[in-house]
Amino acid sequence: MGVKKAAGISRRDFLGGAAATPIITATTNLALGGPLDKDSGADLIFSLSNDEKSVAVRRVSPDTSVMHDDWVLEVLAFGPNALV
Secondary structure: OOOOOOOOOOHHHHHHHHHHHHHHHHOHHHHHOOOOOOOOOOEEEEEEOOOOOEEEEEEEOOOOOOOOEEEEEEHHHHOOOOOO
16 A cells, blocks of 8 residues: 655645735736836826815826826815814
């Protein structure tokens, strides 16, 4: 009767591979030459409203075919001393 061999992977190997998976996934675009960040080169423009109660944040992409995004935030979201 032959001796059965254990699987060729140890617990340490399995845990190391599981820990490396997010790193491999995150760096896939580096290996493929894809874009690092879709916001790379984008500008943010902050405009305080006339009544000073809100701030409009506009994201302007360097790619002119992409429409800009606007977010309106209440000034109080930045804390009680936001306008000081």
